[in-house]
Amino acid sequence: MHLINLRSVDSQAQRTQANRAELVERLTRYLPTDGRVEPFPGIRLHRSSSPTDSLPGVADPAFCVIAQGSKEVYLGEECYRYDPYHYCLGTVDLPVVSRVVDASPERPYLSLRLTLDPVLVSSVLAEAANGISRRPAKVRAFDVSTLDPDLLDAVVRLARLLDDPSEATFLAPLVIREILYRLLMGNQGDRLRHIAVLGGTASPIARAIERLRQDFDRPLRIENLARELGMSVSSFHHHFKAVTGMTPLQFQKQLRLQEARRLMLGENLDATSAGYSVGYNDPSHFSREYKRLFGQPPMRDVERLRAMAEEVVTPEL
Numbered sequence: 576m577h578l579i580n581l582r583s584v585d586s587q588a589q590r591t592q593a594n595r596a597e598l599v600e601r602l603t604r605y606l607p608t609d610g611r612v613e614p615f616p617g618i619r620l621h622r623s624s625s626p627t628d629s630l631p632g633v634a635d636p637a638f639c640v641i642a643q644g645s646k647e648v649y650l651g652e653e654c655y656r657y658d659p660y661h662y663c664l665g666t667v668d669l670p671v672v673s674r675v676v677d678a679s680p681e682r683p684y685l686s687l688r689l690t691l692d693p694v695l696v697s698s699v700l701a702e703a704a705n706g707i708s709r710r711p712a713k714v715r716a717f718d719v720s721t722l723d724p725d726l727l728d729a730v731v732r733l734a735r736l737l738d739d740p741s742e743a744t745f746l747a748p749l750v751i752r753e754i755l756y757r758l759l760m761g762n763q764g765d766r767l768r769h770i771a772v773l774g775g776t777a778s779p780i781a782r783a784i785e786r787l788r789q790d791f792d793r794p795l796r797i798e799n800l801a802r803e804l805g806m807s808v809s810s811f812h813h814h815f816k817a818v819t820g821m822t823p824l825q826f827q828k829q830l831r832l833q834e835a836r837r838l839m840l841g842e843n844l845d846a847t848s849a850g851y852s853v854g855y856n857d858p859s860h861f862s863r864e865y866k867r868l869f870g871q872p873p874m875r876d877v878e879r880l881r882a883m884a885e886e887v888v889t890p891e892l
Contacts (some may be wrong), residue, residue, distance in 0.1 A: 646683030
C-alpha cells in the first residue's frame with residue numbers, strides 16, 4: 576500500500592511538472608513578443624521580457640495564473656507576491672499597485688488572466704451549492720493561494736484552446752465553469768463568494784465600493800454612507816477594511832489620485848486642473864499626497880510615464 580501511494584504521488588508530481596512546462600510553451604508560442612492580447616472575451620495573456628515599474632490603478636475582479644516569472648501586487652500596505660506555484664484572486668474593484676519583478680529575455684514573464692463574471696460565478700455556485708460551505712465570507716477581497724494540480728490542469732486545458740478558436744467557442748465556457756468550480760471548492764472559495772453576493776457583509780461593502788468609485792470626487796460622509804448601508808460607523812469601517820485592506824478614506828484617496836494621473840496622462844491636464852477635477856481644492860495638498868503615493872511630484876511623474884500611459888491606467892493582477 577505504501578509503495579502504491581508513493582507511485583501515486585510521483586505520478587501527480589510528474590503530471591504537474593508537465594502541465595507547467597506545457598503552459599509556458601503554449602503561452603510563449605501564442606505571445607512571441609512582449610505585450611497583452613485577449614484571444615477570447617474575458618481571457619487576457621501577458622508577456623514581459625523585463626521587470627516593470629509599479630503600475631497604480633483600479634483592478635477589476637479576476638483570477639490570474641503565472642506560467643513563468645513572478646509579480647507583486649500592493650493593496651493598501653500589504654504586498655502579495657505570486658509565481659507559477661501560486662495564483663491570485665481579486666473579487667471586487669480595488670485600487671492596487673502592481674509590478675512584474677521576475678522576467679528576462681531568456682525567461683519572460685508569462686501570465687493568463689480570467690475576468691470573473693458575477694453572473695457566471697453565481698450560476699456555478701448555485702449548481703454546486705450542496706458541496707460548498709455557506710459559512711460567512713469574512714475574508715479580504717484579494718489574496719494569493721497555492722495552485723493545486725487540478726486547478727492547474729484546467730488552466731492548461733484552457734490554454735490548449737488557443738490553437739483552435741472553433742473548438743474554443745464550445746469548450747472554453749465549459750473549462751471556465753470548471754475553473755470557477757475548483758476555485759469555489761478550494762482555499763479561496765469563501766473569497767470568490769464575494770462576487771455572488773449571497774449576504775453577510777459582502778453585499779453592503781460591494782455597494783459601498785461602487786458608491787466610492789462613482790462619487791470619488793465628492794466629500795466623503797462616512798456617517799451618511801454607513802446609515803444608507805444599515806451599519807454603524809464602527810462596523811462599516813471594520814468590514815470595509817477587512818474586505819479591501821484600506822479605510823474608506825484611504826480607498827477614496829487612491830481612486831482620486833489615480834484618476835488625476837489618468838487625466839494628466841491621457842487628457843493633458845495640468846496638475847492644478849487635475850487636482851480640482853478629482854476633489855482637491857488645495858493644489859499643494861494634492862501635490863503632497865500625489866508624491867506620497869507615486870514617489871514624484873505630479874508633472875515630473877507624468878513626464879516620466881507618458882510613454883507608458885496606457886499601461887499605467889489599466890493595471891492587471
